Amino acid sequence: MKQAQTICPDCGSYNEMGDNKCWKCKRPITDDEKQQAQANFENTLSDEDKQSLQAKQAEETPKYTLSPNENIEYKISREVVVTDIKMPFGSMVVFILKWAFASIPAFIILGFLASLVIPLFQGPAGY
Numbered sequence: 001m002k003q004a005q006t007i008c009p010d011c012g013s014y015n016e017m018g019d020n021k022c023w024k025c026k027r028p029i030t031d032d033e034k035q036q037a038q039a040n041f042e043n044t045l046s047d048e049d050k051q052s053l054q055a056k057q058a059e060e061t062p063k064y065t066l067s068p069n070e071n072i073e074y075k076i077s078r079e080v081v082v083t084d085i086k087m088p089f090g091s092m093v094v095f096i097l098k099w100a101f102a103s104i105p106a107f108i109i110l111g112f113l114a115s116l117v118i119p120l121f122q123g124p125a126g127y
């Protein structure tokens with residue numbers, strides 16, 4: 001398999017794409033030089049090579065692509081199942097305090113709703 005290589009401008013050594021330094025003279029290899037090397041490399045490829053390279057990249061990065069419909073279904077059917085909560089003690093205390101304070105208006109609303117609904121199940125006033 002052919003691979004892109006950078007050529008060190010100082011000593012002419014070939015280096016792997018992933019290397020940030022020339023293996024021989026330790027000169028740093030810049031991102032620009034890497035991009036240039038990659039572009040040059042792709043220009044030298046035959047169509048066949050390009051296809052096999054693309055096939056290899058496709059193998060390495062499996063993409064799960066969804067059709068638009070599937071994507072919508074996925075969003076709708078997604079649910080979160082919480083099996084455990086790991087939280088430091090301090091965070092837990094703050095969390096429960098917040099919960100307690102948040103529950104005050106919630107209970108006021110519930111109480112208000114109850115005051116509207118409960119009389120419906122009671123007999124006429126005075127009995």
Ligand SMILES: [Zn+2]
Nearest residue numbers: 008011022025
């Ligand atoms: Zn070098």
